[in-house]
Amino acid sequence: MNPIFVLFKKGVLLFTRNKAAVIITFLVPIILIALFGFVFGLYKNVDSGPGGIPLAIVNLSTEPAATDLIAALKLEKSFRIIAETKNADGSMRPLTEADVRAAIHNNHYRFALILPADLVSDDALGIHLKFLSDPRNEIETQMVNGLLQKTIFSRVPQLLGQSLQHHSKKFLGDARFETFNRTIADTVAANYGGDREEIYQRLISGDFGFGSLTSSSKTTTASTAKPGDEKAAGAADIFSRIARIETEQVVGKQVSNPMAARLVGGYAIMFLLFALSGSASSLFEEKRSGIYQRILSAPVRLSHILWSRFLFGLALGTVQVSALFLAGNILFGLDLFSHAIPLLAVILSAAAACTAFGMLLAAVSTTPEMANGLATLLVLLMSAIGGAWFPVSMMPEFIQHFSKLTIVYWSVEGFASVLWAGQSLMEILPTVGILTGIAAGVMALAVWCFKRSAMFD
């Protein structure tokens, strides 16, 4: 046989025998592509796409347009509208501004739209809205802004009609206002047909028939207009003047470099997982060299070896993540020192959880290649669904349940809570507790598996 084919065959044989290589080459990308498909709603017959970004709504307006606007927002699949909260007695009541501010501060949700009493006011032409946010995640925030613009601007003509009617009434007085509207209704009916009374009722409710305009132009908003599309940009500009949206960032106002505060934590934890998984696979090298035989023939217990590995991983992870944050401080001006204690608590607990994860991988694997393959698969998967790459809220609801089982999710939440929301040690304790619990549980499982594995024989 030709040497080229002999060596080619050898390559195929070695590749197919290396399960890790097969996993990394085929399984990892397929799983990730499948996951991205779910996130971006690429499946036609499956419930995929974002599960709905929570958006709280406080409705202080009595205008019918407010109800229409809320109904329109509820129809938007990308939002999950929250309009009520529970009383102490379990009964439900509408949200107040104080409720949503507290909830945003506590990271129960990150966006709220307030429809104030002066949504459509007598004093100013146009509508008035208030938007509260915690933009700790850039992608999520941009998505919410875009969706809100689209929904609100599609309702602007109707809202504007109501505003015009309010102004007319105030300026003309009740009697002249009715005459004015009836004259218009008569003229429209005479020239274009239709029932005079129906046209009159539509006019006084602010419905000037602009809806048909917006149904074709509603996607031409500032967020979707193409560069150079002057007509669309002009329309968006007019709408933005008519719709006065008062925005307020409730959390993270003080952050000096928001982008760095968002990014560094997610990537730090992903690299930490890779580093500690690699470190744990070095257990196999020591086994292969027979060092464990030498060590365990000395006055050393298995638990000594495992705890030393755990401490080493904890120290390595802590130093690695601290170095990454320090680099963030030097390069991007990330404020670390005013959050040093809570940040250290999150780093320590995250490093502990990642170390335990690496040890569990080594305990359940029979070869270093298998450990590396599993590590690549699980680290990328956890990073994807845990929110290191894109917001968890963009994922389908069933995936969001799994997100909360990952170390990445709680670590990213912890870092964001400290660096973005400026939470104190006491406020961050629940997250630290969850990470520590994960570390303890996973480590216990790893020890159990090690005792049954051939690693230390």
Place this chain on the structure above:
Amino acid sequence: MLTLRSVTKRYSTLTALDGVSLDIAPGEFFGLLGPNGAGKSTLMSLAAGLRSPDSGEVLLADGALSKANLTARHTLGLVPQTIALYTDLTAEQNLRIFGQLYGLGGRDLQTRIDEALESVQLADRRHSVVQTFSGGMQRRLNLVASLLHRPKLLLCDEPTVGIDPQSRNAIFDFLEKRNREGLTIIYSTHYMEEAERLCSRIGIIDHGKILALGSLDELLTQLPFEDEIVFPETPVTATFSAQLSAHGQLDTVDGRHRFRPRPGYPLSVFFATAEQSGIATRLFEIQRPSLEAVFLHLTGRKLRD
């Protein structure tokens, strides 16, 4: 020093050790001879307390040896079959780590490290990274790393695998010296020459059982012959060798005849017959039978099969 009483160890369906009983006296140089897979490494790991027997017991200086008994570990040292060293670290760093595991430290540990490196001619390489060492140097370091805490019993699991004859001899000299100083040594090997040279007593092990136990002389008495006479295979010796098969076992190996006479067959008769056949006596070489012959006799197969 070390006693095994009816020790059995199984791995799934494989019985690695099957009711092995053994007594190793203080100061003894005991050889455990057997082919690969005979159960030598399992016996060594039980003797080192790395594994526990499924049945029977292992006693070290009258105390039961188990995973939990850490005190007993100070009495023994294990030289693993592999180079059980951190090859990215220097010779001295390795010895320091392994010494500290036994609770050694300070000036005492430094002195022991110096002595250990001196004893295996590695003092001038103390700061060299182990992976830059030759195979023989690594083996020597692997050996002394097990002696820093001055154990009373040294377990050597095939410590000369893959090294050159010169390094092997250096290790033999080192071990013999330590044995003369009172160190009890259990030495597992599948090289009969090593067992013959080093060991005052030898246990032949196969399929998890000790087949024979004793000094080299005692083991050789188990053979149905006392001597081996080797001579070249030539046309002249062809007729002569045919006459010999009636008086013992005759093999031909690598162009040489090997005659193992039955007990009681007088060598004078052999030489008289040779003379009558016109064969010069200088062609004959009388050899003492080897452990290989004992193993073949006991198992029906060669040691390296």
